Amino acid sequence: MGKESTKSSLEEKRLGFKVEVFPSLKNVQDAYLKEEGNVLKLMAHETQHSPPLRVGVMFSGGPAPGGLNVLWGMYKGLKEIHSESVLVGFLDGAGGFLADNQLVIGEEEIATIKNQGGFTLLGTGRTKIETEEQMQEAAAVVKKNRLQGLVFIGGDDTNTNAYHLAKYFEKEKVRCSVVGIPKTIDGDLKGEGIEASFGFDTATKTYSSMIGNLNKDALSAKKYWFFVKLMGRSASHVTLECALQTRPNLAFISEEVQKKKTTLKEIVEEVAKAVVERAKEDKNYGTVLIPEGLIEACSDMKAMIDACNVNRSVGKGIEALTGNEKELFESLPLSIQKQLQKDLDPHGNMQLSHVSTDQLIAEMVEERVKDNEAVKFKVVPVFYGYDGRCALPSNFDATYCYNLGMIAAILVRDRKTGFMAAIKNLHLPVSEWDGMAIPIDGMMSTERRHGKEKLVIAKALVDLKGAPFKEFSKKRGKWIKSDAYLAPGPIQFDDEASAFEKTLTLVLERKKRSFF
């Protein structure tokens, strides 16, 4: 069989994957949004008539699998509302929107993006609409394009800004609905009514597939410790989900480290202990999952950085460190000391975000065990992150996103603004899903940023009392010494063979019972 034909058959399969629509969405013209408390619930059987709509849409921030299906769902919904509706895509995020760089999305564009990965077609960007001036520009672009709706596909920051823009539009009487779609592979945009952000499912399955392979390699070659760094600066949802899916020997959750005021020293000690204990049983191999923000959560590292920056503010250098802070700094590998002295933020402050967490811990553990002759400690550092953001979406993300897009179209039709499209009962079959719209308002809280109080959507951190973390903390003790590894394999698009039909985090949070 020729290459070309087999290659295109996968793409065709994905393009042809029939996305299911849940019952109340089956006929968009009959679907309406009913107020229930402060949320809107999608209902059927009340035919709505609408003139054609013109709606703008843009991606914002890092890509996440499923984004293109939001466009597909929006397009489908808008066309069902009125065949002459128009979907205007803005290029490269809010920057392109403010500059009115656009692409009208038609049948031909949709045909190429169904169930595909990435934020291609439109691209994305990091520009934020925050200032009064930017909001004026946004209003101008909306008016120029006669848009009744503007849909932001993004994370917590993007949805925060969407909220403020909706308020601004209301105040300035710009008749344009602003709607948010909860996106992030980090999984930290959830809470009241938002059960999961899209992309998290595919990304964690992609990482877990690779970690599972490493687990098997550890168990086959029996000579490597894989230190796997995973995305997640303040929230460790990705690490927690991957740990549940693959059962590594160790996994660290930044939220727990922060809560318990764990020190870097203690973490190094914990890893070294596992390495030594396993070596005693001739197991000079293992896997450790490390969220990239881990060292920023360590109490001693934070204290040291603070002390450094206080010293610096009075014109002193690192040599002015004393006590524990001095000791800690000097215990760090030289390469890390240099990194810290070099990578200063724009204010000249030392920062931890550029320090290679996995390498730091690996080097410190190595130092700690090197004199133990029973231990052969060979580390392979691995980082999974960018390679999961644009994977072909899992069936779950493909379906979830398509339906979110449809709901966004209905929100615009019904002139609702300041809402995020949402779906309830995501852990159940699609036939039991409920369409919703959650007021972004209710997700806002006050945070101090750059010395000012600001209304923002707080990042959802791992809940240490939640079912996923409880499941993990109940089981992890056994994983250290036994080889309880799982290898879920690559994502299967064939319905019946789906590796994990739903992310464990989602199912555990919703079902609140153990699946192991």
Add this chain to the structure above:
Amino acid sequence: MGKESTKSSLEEKRLGFKVEVFPSLKNVQDAYLKEEGNVLKLMAHETQHSPPLRVGVMFSGGPAPGGLNVLWGMYKGLKEIHSESVLVGFLDGAGGFLADNQLVIGEEEIATIKNQGGFTLLGTGRTKIETEEQMQEAAAVVKKNRLQGLVFIGGDDTNTNAYHLAKYFEKEKVRCSVVGIPKTIDGDLKGEGIEASFGFDTATKTYSSMIGNLNKDALSAKKYWFFVKLMGRSASHVTLECALQTRPNLAFISEEVQKKKTTLKEIVEEVAKAVVERAKEDKNYGTVLIPEGLIEACSDMKAMIDACNVNRSVGKGIEALTGNEKELFESLPLSIQKQLQKDLDPHGNMQLSHVSTDQLIAEMVEERVKDNEAVKFKVVPVFYGYDGRCALPSNFDATYCYNLGMIAAILVRDRKTGFMAAIKNLHLPVSEWDGMAIPIDGMMSTERRHGKEKLVIAKALVDLKGAPFKEFSKKRGKWIKSDAYLAPGPIQFDDEASAFEKTLTLVLERKKRSFF
């Protein structure tokens, strides 16, 4: 649906995947090996009767997907030959074999390993059977266990040693067939009669899936250059296959670099040129594939290392370098200079194998473009290697390995020794495959190792006149500036949806025509 049930359904699907057997193997009792020139060809329709057999088997070297199916095929073949045959697995490679650490493989073991990834169950090792003493020990283990056959699943070194052991057994009248199975994800064990080593297909598909995701991320976020390092020290088959599957902006093939005497400077220049050219079109992103052995192939790096080591042998240090070598050394990033001075081999010689190739090139390119204001050069270094060695085998590797195992059983039954099991026409459907046995003898050539002439299987390097490289060199010019990226997606086990049914390298080599 509960987690447990969906998870096990994938494993069950893989366990239940019905491996096809090609026609002449359909009935093992009727299959026999016919001499054709110096190879043996598997034929049907001549019933063979055999007493029960006792056969030993071991893994050797790095794991490769499909290895467990070799065990399954051997087991099946041996049981078809005689229901009382016994398959003895040796633990942790040749080391475990010489110590007679064994596991008798029965129905229960087979039930858990079908179509699974890794060299679990037995483990693997790097011990080589080379010395006279080791061969005596090997003979003792064979006699103690009354083995009529010994099957080595390994790469070029392992099969070299299998050959010498077969000769030794013949000389010493140890009546035990020695059979090799061609394994390596590097793809460098092929040639006369061996069309492909097993594992290469799955590993390159696994890497290509991730590289495809990075391609999409480059095109979505438009802000990163992904420098992807891939396994392959002397041979670049993996990089070539992944390049054909994903169409990165640049990919380097060590064999070409060596042939053309390309310098590190020229490689850096080539990458920098692509970075600058793309930046002119506002494309500050891209993907570059780099085989891990690349810098060892650079003529200037080799000359510098040689000069260093000559100096060192007369008691001088790096300060004694002159001319081009001095200039090159000083042009290297400080971190690399230090790495070179630190990582000496056991003879105190400088070596390149520990230098991080991708990081070196990234840093030098950065230095080269940093004053160009039109260029935003943000590199993300990535390494794929260990995460592809134990993936769930593709349908191709699963089927190939099972059949190889069956052939190995027949070789032992027919008292053939010094052969590698092989299959012809791998690029065609299984129904057109031909079972073979290739004398390892014919693959041996003389190499100078450690000052001595030695008979070894030479590593198969990328053939610069072969169809895969030609296809690549014909197309690559277009990939630099255009975004011709492909993203093949994860391996699909569903037959009809297989991402790529066969590796492109194999198909191109066999069909000798273009598939693009």
